[in-house]
Amino acid sequence: MAHWARRAGHIRPDSTERRVGILAGYGNTSYGDYFIGLGMATAAFEAKLQPVILGRDSKLEAFRSAGIEAHGLPDRDHGLRDFSAVASQLSGFILGGGGLFEDRVDATASQTLAAGYAARAVYAKNHGIPTIIYGVGVEREPFALQQTEKILSQAFRGASSVAVRDRDSVEACRRFGVEAQLVIDPATIFLNSVRPEPSIESGTAGLIPFARRAWPRMSNPSEVEHARQDADWEIAAQRLAGYRRVIITPFHRSDLEYVDRIHNVLTSRVHKLEVEIADFTPENPGGVLGVLRKCEHILTMRYHGFMAAHFAGVPSIDVLGGSQKLRVTDALNREGLLGDMWDASRASKQIQSRLRQFDIYRSS
Incomplete structure (x- = not known):
């Protein structure tokens, strides 16, 4: 994954449509994933952006039935080429939210999953796609595998901004040398x-x-x-x-x-x-x-x-x-x-403020 995410030239979307990819563990298996993804997509629409959900390899009906473009892609070290193809058509990239980095830090399954998400953020940043990390949970205890910690550090340090969903995660980001902002979980936007x-x-x-x-x-x-x-x-x-x-x-x-x-x-x-x-x-x-x-x-x-x-x-x-x-x-x-x-109105304003960062990159 480290080789795949290496630096390369800028990628520009073929279309002028302002498409923002939103990547997390979205799949047809969990209500929580859908709450988050639908909340973030709603905020993207309100910011006059076109959300593109990048989820796991599954049906993703809840997104598509709401008129949201959604791609089911394998996670971890699988489907990297498929991700690259979709990413090349994005104006911006959001990693989050959810507990992507908040799980059993000593378990192989958690470490490979976390590394896979982080590697995609590194890839997006290294290919000229403006990238933010938003609304995630981060375990305070470091991951056991040094390579996983290294990829996480690259992702967090390379992002334009980092926002997390609780104070423990703010503290966890400091081990990467990153001062994260505390924000409201975007799932509140959908649930409200x-x-x-x-x-x-x-x-x-x-x-x-x-x-x-x-x-x-x-x-x-x-x-x-x-x-x-x-x-x-x-x-x-x-x-x-x-x-x-x-x-x-x-x-x-x-x-x-x-x-x-x-x-x-x-x-x-x-x-x-x-x-x-x-x-x-x-x-x-x-x-x-x-x-x-x-x-x-x-x-x-x-x-x-x-x-x-x-x-x-x-x-x-x-x-x-x-x-x-x-x-x-x-x-x-x-x-x-x-x-x-869990004030949904504030949650929407917070994420839209971050999404407007993409305007700066598009006008440059």
């Missing part, structure tokens, strides 16, 4: 646009799962991995025992591997508990708020699950798990600061 009226059903709670103990083999888990992950479902059963009904709400396609197991643990541990499993509809990511708005309480293991519950008007939200983004969000919620931290 589909915010429903609350319709709370008494005694109803929701569980947004994440198979953290089976990670990174969340798909097709073995019985051993299932047994290890059952510990969290047992904790969830204890914490949801006071409710009459629980709606298990998958946020990622891999969650579907576990919903039956969760159902069995909850019903066996909580007497007369009614358990439902919500449909997973990535082609309509905003629809999940219609499920969450019924709940008087949400127990979430996912950061964007917390955010979706907030915008659905759920009055009580709690977390299960200790990831960086969940800890930060839970602390802000307990301090009553989420309304300000």
Whole structure:
């Protein structure tokens, strides 16, 4: 990847259309990815730019059905030539948002994924494409592989600007010699646009799962991995025992591997508990708020699950798990600061301000 991203001459789009590529883990597998991508695309349209989503090799229906150009490209060290072809037609490039650099820093899967995203930013910058990093999470602990850290440093130091979604990520960027700006997660822009009226059903709670103990083999888990992950479902059963009904709400396609197991643990541990499993509809990511708005309480293991519950008007939200983004969000919620931290109007203004940087490059 380092050789592929080497410096070369400037690339100029064949068209005069102001096309801005937005690259992250967007795919037909996760609501959170769609929340972010649709929010950033909305802000790009409002800034009179044409968003071009560069996601994983998947269907990407939620973007295309909204009239947004979207390309499914393999990640890591695959699909680099395909990325180059699309990038050559861009006026600007955004890496983000989401937890692209906020995962298990000692795991091979995380390191190759992070390096792949960073290498694409280095490639764009080295080929004369104005590049910014926006709305990402960055783990404070360095990645174990020195080469991954090197590529990340090149990407962050080479970007025109860097903006991250939490204070821990601001601190993490300092190891690259970069002072990042703290910005609001652009997912708020989309979630605010589909915010429903609350319709709370008494005694109803929701569980947004994440198979953290089976990670990174969340798909097709073995019985051993299932047994290890059952510990969290047992904790969830204890914490949801006071409710009459629980709606298990998958946020990622891999969650579907576990919903039956969760159902069995909850019903066996909580007497007369009614358990439902919500449909997973990535082609309509905003629809999940219609499920969450019924709940008087949400127990979430996912950061964007917390955010979706907030915008659905759920009055009580709690977390299960200790990831960086969940800890930060839970602390802000307990301090009553989420309304300000997730102000969608401010989020839109922040990203549009960054997008206008591309005007400077186009007029030069």
